[in-house]
Amino acid sequence: xxPVGVLALQGGVSEHCAMTGSLGLDTIQIRTHEQxxxxxxxxxxxxxxxxxxxxxxxxxxxxxxxELGQAGLPILGTCAGAVLLSSEVSEVEHACTQxxxxxxxxxxxxxxxxxxxxxxxxxxxxxxxxxxxxxLFIRAPLLEPLSDKVEILAELSEGPVLLRQxxxxxxxxxxxxxxxxxxxxxxxxxxxxxxxxI
Amino acid sequence: MxxxxxxxxxxxxxxxxxxxxxxxxxxxxxxxxxxxxxxxxAVAVMALERVPADIRIEGGVARMSDPGIIRRIQETVxxxxxxxxxxxxxxxxxxxxxxxxxxxxxxEVLTPADExxxxxxxxxxxxxxxxxxxxxxxxxxxxxxxxxxxxKGEAGTGNVVEAVRHARAxxxxxxxxxxxxxxxxxxxxxxxxxxxxxxxxxxxxxCLPVVNFAAGxxxxxxxxxxxxxxGMDGVFVGSGIFKSGEPAKRARAIVEAVxxxxxxxxxxxVSMNLGEAMVGINISTLSEDERxxxxxx
Numbered sequence: 001x002x003p004v005g006v007l008a009l010q011g012g013v014s015e016h017c018a019m020t021g022s023l024g025l026d027t028i029q030i031r032t033h034e035q036x037x038x039x040x041x042x043x044x045x046x047x048x049x050x051x052x053x054x055x056x057x058x059x060x061x062x063x064x065x066x067e068l069g070q071a072g073l074p075i076l077g078t079c080a081g082a083v084l085l086s087s088e089v090s091e092v093e094h095a096c097t098q099x100x101x102x103x104x105x106x107x108x109x110x111x112x113x114x115x116x117x118x119x120x121x122x123x124x125x126x127x128x129x130x131x132x133x134x135x136l137f138i139r140a141p142l143l144e145p146l147s148d149k150v151e152i153l154a155e156l157s158e159g160p161v162l163l164r165q166x167x168x169x170x171x172x173x174x175x176x177x178x179x180x181x182x183x184x185x186x187x188x189x190x191x192x193x194x195x196x197x198i
Numbered sequence: 199m200x201x202x203x204x205x206x207x208x209x210x211x212x213x214x215x216x217x218x219x220x221x222x223x224x225x226x227x228x229x230x231x232x233x234x235x236x237x238x239x240a241v242a243v244m245a246l247e248r249v250p251a252d253i254r255i256e257g258g259v260a261r262m263s264d265p266g267i268i269r270r271i272q273e274t275v276x277x278x279x280x281x282x283x284x285x286x287x288x289x290x291x292x293x294x295x296x297x298x299x300x301x302x303x304x305x306e307v308l309t310p311a312d313e314x315x316x317x318x319x320x321x322x323x324x325x326x327x328x329x330x331x332x333x334x335x336x337x338x339x340x341x342x343x344x345x346x347x348x349x350k351g352e353a354g355t356g357n358v359v360e361a362v363r364h365a366r367a368x369x370x371x372x373x374x375x376x377x378x379x380x381x382x383x384x385x386x387x388x389x390x391x392x393x394x395x396x397x398x399x400x401x402x403x404x405c406l407p408v409v410n411f412a413a414g415x416x417x418x419x420x421x422x423x424x425x426x427x428x429g430m431d432g433v434f435v436g437s438g439i440f441k442s443g444e445p446a447k448r449a450r451a452i453v454e455a456v457x458x459x460x461x462x463x464x465x466x467x468v469s470m471n472l473g474e475a476m477v478g479i480n481i482s483t484l485s486e487d488e489r490x491x492x493x494x495x
Binding site: 010011012015046051054096116120121137 | 206210220239240278299323457
């Protein structure tokens, strides 16, 4: 089985690797575009989205990842990773001209839930999961769909927090910071990397 | 289904620090510097009135920054904003929390307010980072509620030697505890002055329960990459950036070096033509009361 890639320039990299490891998947950390060759899926971790996009540009990853996403490579972005996937990025307090991969028809609103003291954990009902999932929101973005191709898999009173558009999954919370592998499993099942449940 | 939101939990506090891994946190004293830091790719800024190098030169009592400066920096950048309170000064910490600062550094760079006690960090919803020179000190701070640890190093010197000493001390002691038979853990806890349950956890996990950053004396991309290769999770740069000849360039180079810390050819490239580094201080020329790392316990 070809390995799963985890973008490893900054952020919660080892946490995603621990998730894929516990699901029995080979994992490769991606720092250069050569390492993208042959991966079966890509995880974009949480971190600082401004840092991540500038480092992706610097190390020549932005264009290859965008092209792989357009060609159908399954990509899961969590928090900053979801901001990277979005077609539009805005910020609650400031005008914002942040670059992104512009793959999913989604506007991410950075820091929509407030600063760190407002970070929270709350159980979520996620379409496709039987049990409530512990959603850990850390300076989280809100994810607004801009197209009817975008499916909402979970939402809070403020708006959507888990979206899917074809091969692209965007989560405003951090499944990789919990011990619950069910959301990662759901992603890998939906793309046929893990066998689906009957 | 539980509809309740729980704010300020341990997972949220230590989780933000995990999101900063592989990143550079930069000291800034003005909104303009904060903007330069963000544009260079900093994962967070530390809002200060004076960088440590200036605190050394000017002397006097160093305190929490003017909340007005902190506010203006918060209004300027989208990345997390940290600020320092004095060791044991829980009212400065309360003020910083009320400003909705993202992280508090209970820092030896400021003049300590309490020579015996650090802040009870469990009672705050804002997370804390604290300095440590060895594992016992790191575990005492985690026991008090610190959600992130950093080396103390020797701030404002541009000399990385103390940060290396502290990093090696913490990582070396973790290895020893990991390899130890269980029956030796209690006497080790007693000897180190560390909470027993945390010593047991180190024995089981072989790592700290929180992230561990380098701080204090990092001045070049090579310094930053050295700390990462030693096993640190990320880097604080204080005086090293805005006391150098070309801050924006150096800030960017250090960010790039941390993201590719194990690729020497990349480090060579990013280290070229950065202008003057900050003028360093040899630690041995500092008198005892000029050494910030000895503050706190």
